[in-house]
Amino acid sequence: MEQIDLVFNEAVNAPGVIVTGPAGLLVDAVVDQPSPNHLRITLAAPLEIEGSYRVDYQLVSVDEDPLSLRLDFAYENGADPASPVVASVVSEAKDGGFAWIVVGGLVLVVATLGWRFVRSRRALHQYS
Secondary structure, three states: OOEEEEEOOOOEEEEEEEEEOHHHOEOOEEEEEEEOOEEEEEEOOOOOOOEEEEEEEEEEEOOOOEEEEEEEEEEOOOOOOOOOOOEEEEEOOOOHHHHHHHHHHHHHHHHHHHHHHHHHHHHHHHOO
16 A cells, blocks of 8 residues: 545645554655645555554644544555455544544545555566
């Protein structure tokens, strides 16, 4: 996995993102915002260490509500390419309505991660 896309139903501002891996080790990543409702987190190197990962992010919605959210997922090198990526979202938002919008966007993230994982595994099998 090399990138994580977060897509929201409305524009967000001032994203702050921290990615941590097993044992709380920081994962080098760069965040850009291709559109007002889309954050792209590009990892400096593809994940190689199996274990639990966390994406903590803070942002401000268009109605100026500050949000602190977390996406947890597990990464396995030898996982079956057909298995979905399991992720859970923890919201510490004050406004529950917007948090549900974020959860909807994160469902898209999980689907994207699963698709990219399957695609990378198929590419590995083609060249083996």
